[in-house]
Structures are given as C-alpha cells and as structure tokens.
Amino acid sequence: MPCPRGANRIRGPASFRSRSMTQTLPRASARPRRLTGKTSPDVALIYGIAIAFVTLFLIYPIVNLLVSSALAVLNAASKPLPEHFFGYMLTVTWNTFYLALLTTCFSLAIALPLAILITKFKVRSANIWLGLLTVPLITPAFISSFSVIILLGRTGVLTKALKLLGIQFPQIYGLLGLVITQTLHTIPYSLLVLIAGLKTVPRHIEEAAQSMGASIAKTIFTIVIPSLYPHILMAGIMVFLTSIGDIGGPLIIGGNYKVISMEIYSNFISYLGDERIPLIFSAWLILLSIILMIGVNKLMQLTNVKTKFRIGIMEYSNKKARLFGTLFIAIISILLLLPYVAIIIQSFAVRWNNSWLPAAFTLANYQKVAGETGAMLKTLILLGTVTPIIVLLGIIFGQMYKTRPGMRWLSYITLLPFILPGVVVGVSILQGYATVKLFGLSLSGSVILMIAAIAIRRLPVVLKPIEAGFAKIDIGQEEAAVSLGARELKAFMTVIFPQIRISVYSAIVIGMIKVVTELASSLIIYPPGWRNMSLYVAYYVSEGFISQASAMAVIMIILVGIGTVVSNYLTSKENKKYG
Amino acid sequence: MADILVQNLVKKFGTATAVDNLNLEIKKGEMTALLGPSGCGKTTLLRMLAGFETPTSGTIRVNGQVVNDLPPQQRKIGIVFQDYAIFPTMTVFDNIAYGLKIKKLDKAEINRSVMEYLGLVGLVGYEKRMPSQLSGGQQQRVALARALITKPEVLLLDEPLSNLDAALRLRIRKEIRKIQQALGITAVFVTHDQEEALSIADRIFVMRSGKLMQAGTPAEIYARPQNDFVADFIGKSNILYGKVVDVQSQSLRVQTKGAEFEVRRPAHDAARLDAITVNQDVWISIRPHLIQVRAKGAESGEGTAAKHTAANHGVANYGEARLTYVEYLGNYTKGEIHLAAGIDLEFEHYHLDAEHEETPLIRGQDVEYAIKPGNIYLGLDIKGIE
Numbered sequence: 001m002p003c004p005r006g007a008n009r010i011r012g013p014a015s016f017r018s019r020s021m022t023q024t025l026p027r028a029s030a031r032p033r034r035l036t037g038k039t040s041p042d043v044a045l046i047y048g049i050a051i052a053f054v055t056l057f058l059i060y061p062i063v064n065l066l067v068s069s070a071l072a073v074l075n076a077a078s079k080p081l082p083e084h085f086f087g088y089m090l091t092v093t094w095n096t097f098y099l100a101l102l103t104t105c106f107s108l109a110i111a112l113p114l115a116i117l118i119t120k121f122k123v124r125s126a127n128i129w130l131g132l133l134t135v136p137l138i139t140p141a142f143i144s145s146f147s148v149i150i151l152l153g154r155t156g157v158l159t160k161a162l163k164l165l166g167i168q169f170p171q172i173y174g175l176l177g178l179v180i181t182q183t184l185h186t187i188p189y190s191l192l193v194l195i196a197g198l199k200t201v202p203r204h205i206e207e208a209a210q211s212m213g214a215s216i217a218k219t220i221f222t223i224v225i226p227s228l229y230p231h232i233l234m235a236g237i238m239v240f241l242t243s244i245g246d247i248g249g250p251l252i253i254g255g256n257y258k259v260i261s262m263e264i265y266s267n268f269i270s271y272l273g274d275e276r277i278p279l280i281f282s283a284w285l286i287l288l289s290i291i292l293m294i295g296v297n298k299l300m301q302l303t304n305v306k307t308k309f310r311i312g313i314m315e316y317s318n319k320k321a322r323l324f325g326t327l328f329i330a331i332i333s334i335l336l337l338l339p340y341v342a343i344i345i346q347s348f349a350v351r352w353n354n355s356w357l358p359a360a361f362t363l364a365n366y367q368k369v370a371g372e373t374g375a376m377l378k379t380l381i382l383l384g385t386v387t388p389i390i391v392l393l394g395i396i397f398g399q400m401y402k403t404r405p406g407m408r409w410l411s412y413i414t415l416l417p418f419i420l421p422g423v424v425v426g427v428s429i430l431q432g433y434a435t436v437k438l439f440g441l442s443l444s445g446s447v448i449l450m451i452a453a454i455a456i457r458r459l460p461v462v463l464k465p466i467e468a469g470f471a472k473i474d475i476g477q478e479e480a481a482v483s484l485g486a487r488e489l490k491a492f493m494t495v496i497f498p499q500i501r502i503s504v505y506s507a508i509v510i511g512m513i514k515v516v517t518e519l520a521s522s523l524i525i526y527p528p529g530w531r532n533m534s535l536y537v538a539y540y541v542s543e544g545f546i547s548q549a550s551a552m553a554v555i556m557i558i559l560v561g562i563g564t565v566v567s568n569y570l571t572s573k574e575n576k577k578y579g
Numbered sequence: 580m581a582d583i584l585v586q587n588l589v590k591k592f593g594t595a596t597a598v599d600n601l602n603l604e605i606k607k608g609e610m611t612a613l614l615g616p617s618g619c620g621k622t623t624l625l626r627m628l629a630g631f632e633t634p635t636s637g638t639i640r641v642n643g644q645v646v647n648d649l650p651p652q653q654r655k656i657g658i659v660f661q662d663y664a665i666f667p668t669m670t671v672f673d674n675i676a677y678g679l680k681i682k683k684l685d686k687a688e689i690n691r692s693v694m695e696y697l698g699l700v701g702l703v704g705y706e707k708r709m710p711s712q713l714s715g716g717q718q719q720r721v722a723l724a725r726a727l728i729t730k731p732e733v734l735l736l737d738e739p740l741s742n743l744d745a746a747l748r749l750r751i752r753k754e755i756r757k758i759q760q761a762l763g764i765t766a767v768f769v770t771h772d773q774e775e776a777l778s779i780a781d782r783i784f785v786m787r788s789g790k791l792m793q794a795g796t797p798a799e800i801y802a803r804p805q806n807d808f809v810a811d812f813i814g815k816s817n818i819l820y821g822k823v824v825d826v827q828s829q830s831l832r833v834q835t836k837g838a839e840f841e842v843r844r845p846a847h848d849a850a851r852l853d854a855i856t857v858n859q860d861v862w863i864s865i866r867p868h869l870i871q872v873r874a875k876g877a878e879s880g881e882g883t884a885a886k887h888t889a890a891n892h893g894v895a896n897y898g899e900a901r902l903t904y905v906e907y908l909g910n911y912t913k914g915e916i917h918l919a920a921g922i923d924l925e926f927e928h929y930h931l932d933a934e935h936e937e938t939p940l941i942r943g944q945d946v947e948y949a950i951k952p953g954n955i956y957l958g959l960d961i962k963g964i965e
Contacts, residue, residue, distance in 0.1 A: 204664035207631055208722075210651045211658045212678030212729055222677075226668035311662065 039404075043488050047407075050396040053389075054414060054459075057452040061432035062286065062416075065424075068431065069283035072276040082274055089284070096259040099175060100243035103182040107239045108232065110183070111190035114332060116220060117325030118191075119198040122315055124326045129333045130195075133188040136336050138560050140517035140534060142248020143553045145181045146541045147339030148172065149253060150346050150550075152180070155353040157342070173255030181253055182243050184336055189242070190235040197231025198224070199313055206314040216316050230300050237296040241289060245421030247520040252541050260285050261423045261520070268427060268524060279431065282424045289419045340557070347550035365551035372536060375552075379516060379532040381447075382454060386515045389455045391508050394462040398470045398500070399492060403478065418460035422520025425457045430525050445527050453521040462511040469503025470496075502571055509567035513560050581642045581655075581732040581765050582607040583628065588637035590623050590789075597623040599789035601637070605733075605767060605782075610759050612768045612780035616812070616965070620789035621769045625735050628767060630654050641732065654733075657726030661738040663718040665710040671697075671721050672706035678729035696724040699758060716747045723755065727762070734759065734766040740775065752779055773813045777801065785809050792962065803848070806960035810864040817865040817924045818964060823857055830952055831855065833863055838895035838920035843952040852957065862958045869954035870926035872916060874938050875899060875945045895920055896950045905942045912940055916948055924948075 039047070072081070082088075118126045136144060151158040152172045159169045170176060201224055209219045225232075250262035264281045267273035347365055349358030401411050417425055429452060433443045443449055473496060481491035497504075519534045526535060533556055540549035583605040590598040598620040605611045613621040626632040627639060630651035638645050646654060666674050672693055679689045697703045700720035710718055719739060726734060739755065740748045756779050759766045770776050776783050777797040785792040785800060785808075792812075793805040804810035807818050821835035830843045831852075840863060844852050855861075900916035903923070911929040918924065926948070930937060940946070 202662065202664065204660040204662055205666055207629070207651070208658060208660065208664040208725070209666070209677065210631075211629060211654070211656050211731075211735075212725070213652045213681040214677075215652065218681065223666055223668075226666075229668070 040488055046396055046489075047400055047404075050393050050400070051410070053393060053452075054410070054456075057429055057456050058417065059413060061425075061428035064432045065279060065428040066283050066286065069276070069279040072280055081276065081280075085277075089281070092258050092260050092263050092281075093284070093288075095175075095257060096244055096261075099178050099182070099257070099259060100240045102175075102179045103186060103243040104236050104239045106179065106183040107186040107190045108236055110332060111187050111194055111235065112225075112228075112232065114325070114328055115191055115194035115198055116224070117321060117328060119195055119313065120220070120224075120316055121318055121321040121325050123322060123329060126325075126329060129329045130192075132333050132337060133191065134564065135340055135557070135561075136185055137188045137192075138513055138517075138564055139340070139553075139557050140248065140519055141181070141185045141242075141246055142252055142519055142534070142538060142541075143343065143557070144185045144339050145177075145249045145252040146537075146546065146549060146553075147343045147346075148177060148181045148184070150342040150352070150546065151339060152177070157352075157356060158338075160354060160356070171255075173253055174257040177253035177255070178246075178249050178257060178259075181249050182239075182246060184339070186239040186242055187332065187336060190239055193235040193238070194228065194231055197228045197234075201227045201313060203312050203314040216318065233296055233300050237292065240292070241419050244285070244289065245423070245520065247421070247423050247523060248538065251523075251538060261421050264423050264427060265523060278427055282427045285421055285424050289421070290416075293419050343550045343553050343557075346547055347554045349547050349550075352547075365547045366555075368548050369551040369555065372552075374529075375531055375533050375536045378530055379534075382451065382532055383512055383515055385451050386455045386458065387508060387511050389451070390459050390462045390511050390515075391466075391504065393455070393459055394466040394507055394511075395497075395500075395504065397463055398466040399496070401467065402470045402473075402475065403488075414463060415460045417457045420457075422457050422518070423524055426453050426521030426524030429453045429456070429521075447527055447530055450522060450525050450527060450530055453525045454515055454518050457518060457521050458511060458514045461514045462507045465503045465507045465510060466500065469500035473499050505570045506567050509563050509570070513563050516556060516559060516563075583733065583765070583767075584638075584640040584643075585624075586638050586640070588624070588627070588639065589635045590620070590627060590632060591635045596789050598627070598634075601786075601789070601791055603784050603791060603794060605765065607765055608763045609781040610756065610766045610768060610779060612770060612776035612783045613786060614770055614773060614776040614783050614812075615786035615792075617771055618788075619786040621771075621786050622737060623789075624786075625737055625767060625769050628733070629656055629658055629735055655729075655731050656733050656735055657729060657731035658735045659719070659722045659726050659737065659739045661741050663710075663715070663722045663742075665713075665718050665721055665725075667710050669710075670706065671702065671708050671710070671713070674710070674721050675706075675725045675728055677725065682729070692728055693724075696728045699727070700724045700754070715743050716751055719743065719751055720754075723758070727758070727764070732765065734764050736766060736768045738769055738771070740770075741772070748775075755779070777813070785812065787812075787962070802956075804864065804956070804958065806962040807862045807864070807958055807964055808962040810862075810956070810958060811964045815867050815925065815927075817867065817870075818862055819865070819922065820860070820862045820961070823855060823859045823861055826855060826857055831957070832894065833861060833957065835863070836920075836922065838918060838922055839893070840950070840955055841894040841896050841952040842955045842957045844957075845953065851959075855957075855959070859959070860961065862961055864956040864958060865924065865950055865954065866956075867913065867925045867927040868911075868929065869950065870916075870924060871949045872900075872902075872914070872926045872928050872940070872946050873948075874940065875947050895922070896952060896955075898948065900924075900946055900948050902940055902942055902944050902946050905940050907939065914940060914942075916946060918948075 072079075117123055118130075149172065150156055152169060153159065154172075156172075159172075162169045172180075205223055205227070206219050209223045210216075214222065244259075245261060247261045247265060250257070250259050251265070254262055260281055264278040264285070267281070268278040345358065346352055348361045348363070350360040350362050350364075352358040397411070397414055400407050429449055430444060433449055436443045438446075438448075477495055478488075478491050481495045482488065486494065516532075517534055519538060522532065522535055523538065526532075531539060533552060537549050537552045537556070540546070540552065585601055585603045585605075588598055588601040589596065601620075601624065613624060615621050623632060627634055630646070630649055630653075634647055639647055641654070666677065669677070675693045675696055676689050679692060684692075693706065694703070697706060700723055702717060702720050702724070705713070705717065705721075710721070713721065719742075722739075736755070740752055743751060752775060755768075768776070768779060777800075780797060782794065783797055783800050784794050787808055793800055793809045795803075800809060801813050804813060807820075810816050811818050819833075819835040819840075821833045821840075823831055824834045824839065825832040828844075830841055833840050833842055842863060895918060898918065900918045902914060903917045904915040906913050909930075911927050913925065913927045916924050916926060928940065
C-alpha cells in the first residue's frame with residue numbers, strides 16, 4: 001500500500017501527523033530488516049499464539065464464508081436461490097454504492113474547502129472548533145443517527161423550525177436521513193485527513209508558483225489541490241468504506257432504503273430468511289471492499305507525490321477568506337454538534353414532540369438506565385477481556401512485522417477487518433463456529449465468539465498506533481542489545497518496550513473506546529444475555545424509547561470522553577518525559 | 580536586468596531581529612552572494628527581495644523603484660530553492676511551462692520556449708518525466724529552467740546546491756555560473772559555504788546576525804577581511820588577538836598571548852594602518868598555507884626557516900615547534916604545531932617538488948617553522964568569532 005505523501009517521515013505505518021484517533025488506514029511496515037539470529041522457542045511460542053488467534057477467528061471464518069457462499073451460488077441449480085435473487089442483490093448493491101458515493105461527495109465537498117480555509121488562511125480559533133469536532137469522531141455513528149431523528153424526524157425540533165420558515169422537511173427515514181447522518185459523521189474525519197495532507201504541502205512550491213505570477217487562487221487550484229490528491233483519495237475511500245459498513249444508520253434511520261449491511265443483518269436474525277442470503281451478501285461485500293481498496297491503492301500509486309523536504313506551510317493573509325473560513329467552520333461545527341446537544345436535552349426529557357423544548361425535565365431516564373446494571377457490567381467485562389487481548393496482539397504483531405520481514409504478508413490480513421464491515425466479521429465468525437461445541441457447550445451460545453469478534457474487528461485500530469511507535473525505532477537498537485548478549489524477549493522488554501510505551505498507552509485508550517462503541521459485529525453475534533451498552537442504545541431506539549437511548553448514549557459519550565482526556569494526559573506526560 | 584538598492588533595511592519577527600539595518604547594492608548583471616552562517620538573515624533578505632516577507636522598515640529599490648509592498652507575482656523574479664520546490668504533480672514540461680501558462684502565452688510559443696530552456700539546462704528528452712523520476716541534480720536543473728523561462732529581472736537562488744552531493748554540487752555550480760554569465764542576468768545567491776561564494780560570485784556580502792560584515796569581490800574579502808569574523812569565516816585562518824607594542828615605518832610588532840609577532844606594513848594597505856598606535860588592541864590572521872614547516876635540521880630547499888631561525892630577532896615568526904597533529908592529504912600535508920610560547924597554529928604544507936621526495940612529517944616530531952612578516956595580516960576591527 002503506498003504511503004500518501006506526508007503520512008510519516010519514517011517509512012512504514014502511515015500515521016497522519018494529526019492525533020492517532022483520527023488516523024486512517026493502518027499499514028504494513030515497509031521493508032524492515034530482519035533481526036539476526038534464530039527465533040528462540042519462547043518468542044516462537046508467543047508468535048504462534050498470536051498467529052493462531054488470527055487464523056482461528058479471522059482467516060478461517062473469512063475463507064469458510066467465501067467458500068460456503070461460493071458453494072451456495074454454484075449449487076443454486078440443485079437448491080435454487082430465492083426468486084429474482086440476483087436482481088435484488090443488484091438493487092441493494094446499487095443502493096449501497098449510491099449512498100456511499102453521495103456521502104463521500106458531500107463529506108469531501110464540505111471538508112476540502114474547510115480544510116484549505118483553516119490551514120491556509122489563519123482562521124480564528126480553528127483549534128477550538130477542531131477540538132469540538134472530535135466529539136463526532138469518538139462517538140459511534142448510530143448515536144448520531146438517532147440524534148438526527150430527534151432533530152429532523154416528523155416531530156423534531158428542526159423540522160418544526162423549518163416549517164415556520166415555510167419549508168416542509170421531507171421524510172427523514174431513508175436515503176435522505178442516511179446521507180445526512182453519514183455525512184455529518186464523516187466530515188470531521190475527512191477534515192482531519194485533509195488538514196494533515198495540507199500540512200505536508202511545502203511552502204516553497206507555492207512560493208515558486210507565485211514568483212512566476214500565479215495568484216493565490218491559481219496557486220491553490222493548480223498546486224495545492226493537485227498535491228492533495230492522495231489525501232483526498234484516502235479520505236474518500238475511508239468515508240466510502242465507513243458508509244458501506246455502517247449498520248447503525250440503516251438500522252435506525254434507513255427506513256425502506258435497503259443496503260447490503262442491513263440486508264445481511266435482517267436476513268441473519270430473521271427465522272424466515274434464507275440462510276444463504278447473508279452469506280452470499282457478506283462474501284460479496286468482502287470482495288467489493290477488497291477490490292475497492294486495491295483500486296484506490298493503484299490510484300494512489302499513480303498520484304503518489306513524494307517530497308523529501310519538510311519545511312513550513314504557506315499561509316495567506318486574506319481577510320475575506322479568513323472571515324469566510326471562520327464563519328464556515330463555526331457553522332459546520334455547530335451543525336455537527338447540534339445532534340449531541342439534542343441527545344443531552346432528550347436524555348432529560350419526559351416527552352419532546354413538536355415543541356421547542358421538552359414538556360418537562362426528569363432524571364427518570366437516567367434512573368431507568370442506571371437500573372440496567374447488566375449492560376454496564378457486560379460492557380466492563382468485554383472491555384476487561386477484549387482490550388488486553390488486542391493490545392497484546394498489537395504489540396506482538398508490531399514486533400513481528402518489524403523484526404520478521406518474512407511475516408509481512410500477514411499484516412495485510414490483520415488490517416483486513418479495518419476495511420470489512422463489522423456485520424461481515426460477525427457473520428463470518430458465527431458461521432464458522434455455529435456447529436462447534438466446546439466441552440459439550442455450543443460455542444455460538446457463549447460469549448467467547450463475541451469477544452473474539454470484537455477483538456478481531458478492533459485489532460487494526462490498536463495495531464496502527466503501536467506500529468507507528470515501532471516505526472520510530474531503528475532495529476539497530478535491538479541488534480545492539482542482542483549483540484550484547486540479551487535474548488530477544490529481554491531485548492524487547494528492556495530496550496524496545498520503554499520506547500513504544502506512549503504508543504501502547506494511546507493504543508489502550510483507543511482500543512477501549514472502540515470496544516465500548518462497537519456495534520456492528522456485536523449486533524450479529526451477541527449471545528442471549530450479553531447486551532452491552534451500545535446494543536442497549538440500539539435496542540432502546542428500535543423500541544422507540546428515545547429518551548432512555550439518549551441517557552445511555554450520554555453516559556457512553558462521557559465514558560469515551562473521559563478515555564480521550566486520559567489518553568491525551570498520558571501522551572502529553574510521556575512526551576514531556578522523553579522530550 | 581536590474582540593479583537592487585537596499586537601504587536601512589530591518590526585519591523583525593516578534594522580538595527577534597533577523598535583518599538589522601542593512602545597506603547594500605546589487606549591481607546589474609552581477610552574481611552576488613549573500614554569505615553567512617545559518618541564522619545570519621541572508622535567507623530573510625532574499626525572501627524580502629522576492630516579496631515573501633515585508634520589511635519592518637527601510638526600503639528595497641529595484642531599478643530605482645521602491646518595491647517594499649509589491650507582491651511576488653508582480654516582481655519579475657525567478658527563484659530557485661534549496662529543496663528544488665518542483666511541482667510534484669506536474670511533468671518536467673509542465674513545471675517549466677507554468678510561468679508562461681500563467682502569462683497565457685499561446686501553445687506554440689510555450690512549446691518553443693520550453694524546449695529552448697530544456698536545452699539550456701541540458702534536459703532535452705526529459706520533458707515527459709515526472710519529478711519523482713528525476714535525480715536531485717536534474718530536479719534542480721528543472722527548477723533553474725522554470726525560474727529563467729519567464730525572463731525575470733532578478734534570479735534568486737536560495738542555497739540551491741546544499742542538497743546535492745559533493746561532486747554534483749561542483750558541476751551544477753559551474754552550470755549555474757555559466758548560464759548566469761551567458762544570460763547576463765542579475766542573480767543573488769544565498770549560501771553558507773564560503774568556498775561556493777568565492778567560486779561563483781562577482782561580489783560577496785558577508786553577513787552575521789542580520790548585519791553586513793563586509794562587502795567586496797571574492798579576492799578583496801579573502802585578502803583583506805575587515806574584521807576577525809570575516810577573516811575566520813572566509814578560508815582557513817589562525818586568528819590571534821593582541822596589542823601593538825612597537826610601530827616602525829615598514830613594520831610593527833604585535834604582542835599576543837605569550838609571543839610577539841612581526842607584521843609588515845604593506846604599502847598598498849598604508850592608509851588603513853596609518854592611524855595605528857602603540858597599545859592598540861588588534862588581531863592578526865595567519866593563513867595556514869603561509870606557515871612554512873619542515874623537519875628540524877633537514878636540508879633546506881629555500882633555506883628560509885633555517886636562516887631566520889638563526890637570527891630570529893626575538894619574534895615568534897621563526898622558531899622551533901612540536902608537531903602535534905598531522906594529516907597527509909596527497910597534494911599537501913596539514914597539521915598543527917605547538918609553539919614554545921604556548922600557541923597552537925594550523926599549517927598547510929604543499930608538496931610542490933615532485934622530483935625530491937620529501938621526508939614525511941610525523942606527529943610528535945620537532946620542526947622548524949617560519950612565517951614571513953608580510954604574510955601576517957593585521958586587523959583592527961574586532962567582532963568576535965563564534
């Protein structure tokens with residue numbers, strides 16, 4: 001996978017220089033040198049366990065799923081698929097892509113000018129706005145989906161406001177609602193990727209253009225934006241894949257607009273549905289995602305722009321552009337944050353229909369939610385099991401990719417869940433182990449598969465910052481330690497680990513946030529009695545208890561917010577320590 | 580072509596003064612070097628000439644016109660950067676054609692012109708390449724062609740060679756100089772490399788801490804540095820500080836730490852040294868290659884050292900010393916001698932006689948040395964050396 005320009009000074013995992021929270025694709029390390037010497041048995045055992053985990057819960061399930069669905073299609077002659085199946089598949093695929101395309105276009109169309117205005121025209125208090133925009137970044141998409149209903153649903157407060165202006169807001173459920181929520185949710189993401197990209201455009205090329213007579217506008221259109229193509233592509237593909245993999249949106253606001261992930265889910269849980277449909281759809285989605293990713297990578301190679309030199313960026317002092325940019329980001333930020341305000345109000349509401357404010361305020365929703373100690377306990381248990389697993393796996397794979405170039409191919413597999421929709425991860429694991437029994441108990445009824453699914457899905461999120469940490473360390477240090485007589489494990493613990501500690505901290509916190517907010521694969525795989533907080537929010541919304549859902553969502557946002565603050569604190573403390 | 584007049588120029592960044600009351604004149608058709616250590620304000624000055632920075636006070640005139648607030652687009656400058664600043668998304672052709680396209684010239688004219696300048700920098704056949712397919716030297720040639728094609732009045736070069744490897748640096752340096760001379764364009768060349776400045780420039784401005792230390796031709800700056808900083812920065816030199824103890828019509832004596840040196844007063848430098856008085860604080864500069872060193876008691880080719888050692892007039896110009904460090908470099912040997920007076924001096928001994936193989940100098944050996952009084956340069960202005 002090519003590294004977009006400015007991904008990192010160090011070759012290897014592309015970490016955009018913005019916070020790791022906002023980093024995009026995890027990547028395979030580039031051409032590491034092999035650590036000399038034979039692998040000792042202890043190290044081999046550790047690697048073996050990690051590889052076994054990935055084989056059991058990622059490679060086998062995906063292969064199994066692809067094979068089963070291929071068989072289902074091939075055997076369609078003897079066991080016919082439902083009538084008009086391929087027509088239906090085509091329609092749903094078209095719907096999914098159409099939605100993803102619209103979301104990507106809107107997200108980029110808003111984020112690109114915004115990013116340029118912010119970075120190039122010294123927009124006032126841009127950092128404060130950007131700080132606020134991390135809220136949508138860290139909260140799960142399904143929360144913004146139902147908050148949009150609060151605002152723009154039939155009885156929503158914005159719908160009412162628009163009505164006063166003489167605008168009849170159309171039905172929110174369906175394509176419109178999906179595009180709105182997904183666009184809102186992905187703007188901060190695109191914005192940060194593009195800002196990171198803009199910070200890599202060296203000042204001198206713009207100065208060169210201007211010394212040749214190019215105006216500021218001309219410079220931006222002929223020099224800056226073309227230099228940004230890799231980042232535009234990167235942001236675009238991430239938004240596209242986010243849209244394709246989104247399950248919360250279609251579940252909550254999708255209405256009758258059928259998309260692949262939702263069809264997989266609804267056919268999977270339905271007793272009436274054909275069991276082959278989710279399989280075929282999942283396999284189809286795996287293929288599409290991979291093809292898409294490969295295609296984008298090829299494109300990125302074509303547009304890949306390398307600059308060896310890093311100097312400051314060019315800033316322009318144009319008062320009009322600056323004012324416009326300030327207004328623009330203020331409006332977008334308010335628009336993006338409005339749903340969260342709505343959720344907070346809703347969480348204290350007795351009833352909030354067709355009125356500017358709820359009829360009355362109450363704490364009852366929180367009391368109700370607090371009564372659901374089960375959900376919080378389940379979330380805690382999942383946190384306590386999944387986080388250590390993925391952080392350990394992250395460290396093991398990080399070290400493996402750095403010191404064993406021969407194992408590099410595996411990194412493409414461990415990052416696969418990043419581009420795969422969560423629903424697919426859930427379906428593949430459940431399908432793979434549906435009939436397996438352990439000590440006489442069916443695996444599909446135990447929480448083991450849920451833990452495995454969440455772990456596999458969130459592994460790339462943790463692996464990425466850890467790999468970035470590894471990339472900063474020269475393998476020579478380890479060779480030095482080994483040459484001084486340390487065994488590899490010892491060398492790792494004493495020389496390498498202290499240096500990646502910061503990355504591990506941030507990986508832990510990001511991992512925790514991502515585990516708490518995981519919905520898509522949990523939704524498929526959770527065994528009876530294992531509804532965690534995000535599943536509860538989804539459940540409340542689907543049952544129409546919007547206020548309780550809001551209360552639970554607020555608690556989740558607070559937890560996630562605390563996690564982010566802690567992570568920032570730890571990182572800054574460590575950074576200070578090591579300068 | 581243009582001449583540039585800089586008067587009382589000041590540039591402050593916050594509380595830091597990057598350029599401090601600078602006055603200088605850049606002459607039409609000349610290659611001018613702005614030379615100084617990093618942070619001396621040379622790049623800031625260049626960026627003000629280009630219009631990327633606005634002076635805090637003072638004026639910049641191009642052809643008599645004040646251009647202080649003129650945006651870069653209207654200045655008719657070409658600029659070449661240290662990092663080449665090639666547009667990474669465009670081919671070589673499009674890079675070079677960029678300025679002409681901005682001017683909205685017609686296609687045929689652009690084509691013809693681009694091919695001409697590709698020829699000038701020796702890159703014909705490369706027009707369809709992307710910058711990533713070019714070496715650093717080729718990229719810098721593209722940058723040069725791109726800067727020249729719009730026929731700018733001034734060509735600004737911001738450390739254009741510092742990212743190239745040593746051999747390439749010499750080649751591109753020669754090419755830049757030849758093209759500049761062929762086109763007769765006014766050029767300003769920023770560098771921290773004194774050898775580069777000496778080799779390429781018609782005129783050098785030596786800067787430090789935003790101030791002008793000396794202006795002059797390369798020969799003037801090398802041979803007659805105005806202060807100890809310039810003497811130290813341009814070429815290699817042994818700088819010693821001391822007091823004048825005796826003034827004669829032909830020569831004078833300077834007492835430095837532990838040793839007295841005789842310095843000749845050359846007739847051509849009389850004016851500068853006229854007002855000199857006993858007890859005045861001065862510095863002397865002795866270029867390493869002007870110190871003769873040979874093994875003690877060796878048969879003398881010129882006989883200078885031995886002759887003068889015999890009658891050393893009580894000055895440290897001639898005498899014996901201990902060789903404390905030696906590097907053999909083929910065409911010369913360089914090293915360090917420790918004088919009995921406690922002074923260490925760097926010397927360079929050139930191997931000028933291939934016919935008689937010389938006895939190699941060995942570290943720790945006792946040597947004889949000689950410094951002709953006429954080879955010691957006396958300076959009055961003390962700025963201090965970093």
